[in-house]
Amino acid sequence: xxxxxxxxxxxxxxxxxxxxxxxxxxxxxxxxxxxxxxxxxxxxxxxxxxxxxxxxxxxxxxxxxxxxxxxxxxxxxxxxxxxxxxxxxxxxxxxxxxxxxxxxxxxxxxxxxxxxxxxxx
Numbered sequence: 001x002x003x004x005x006x007x008x009x010x011x012x013x014x015x016x017x018x019x020x021x022x023x024x025x026x027x028x029x030x031x032x033x034x035x036x037x038x039x040x041x042x043x044x045x046x047x048x049x050x051x052x053x054x055x056x057x058x059x060x061x062x063x064x065x066x067x068x069x070x071x072x073x074x075x076x077x078x079x080x081x082x083x084x085x086x087x088x089x090x091x092x093x094x095x096x097x098x099x100x101x102x103x104x105x106x107x108x109x110x111x112x113x114x115x116x117x118x119x120x121x
Contacts, residue, residue, distance in 0.1 A: 003028045004118070007039055008097040015097045018109040022099070022118060038091035039098070044084050047098060051105035055083055058095055058107060065092040 004027050008015035022029055032039075039047060048055055056075065060066055071093075075083060087094050099106045099118065106117055 002101040002103075003030055004099055004101050005030045005032060006097050006099045007032045007034045007091075007094070009034050009091070012096060014109050018097045018099065018114070021109070021111065021114055025119060027118065034091035034094055034096050034098075036091075038088055038094065041081075041084050041088045044088055047100060047105050048084070050100065050103060051107060053105075053107060055080060058087060058098075059083075060093055060095045063092055065090060069093075 004022060006015075006019060006022065006029055008019065008031060010016070010033065019029065019031070044058070048058060051057075059071065059075070061072070066072075071086075078086070095107050097107075097109060099114075104117055106113055
């Protein structure tokens with residue numbers, strides 16, 4: 001089974017729950033601190049592509065940094081590349097956790113989604 005990379009913030013309870021679930025299902029994890037080591041522009045492009053999700057789903061819209069920067073109104077004015085650059089510049093802007101095996105990607109933590117995608121350990 002492929003090792004899963006999880007971009008997470010250790011103080012985030014959602015991230016801790018996701019890690020706990022993945023460990024309980026016997027996944028080998030590579031934990032990456034999303035603030036200290038945010039995904040690069042290249043990594044983000046791959047994650048977005050593999051996820052099948054819209055780019056806006058990668059933004060932590062409930063986060064303080066997002067609100068302080070007034071991104072709700074500004075994102076529409078930015079190109080896709082500018083938005084990805086912004087995400088890679090500050091891990092607190094990224095919705096977490098992001099889990100990938102290099103082919104599939106999940107953003108956030110919903111147990112039923114994890115069971116469907118990561119449940120076959």
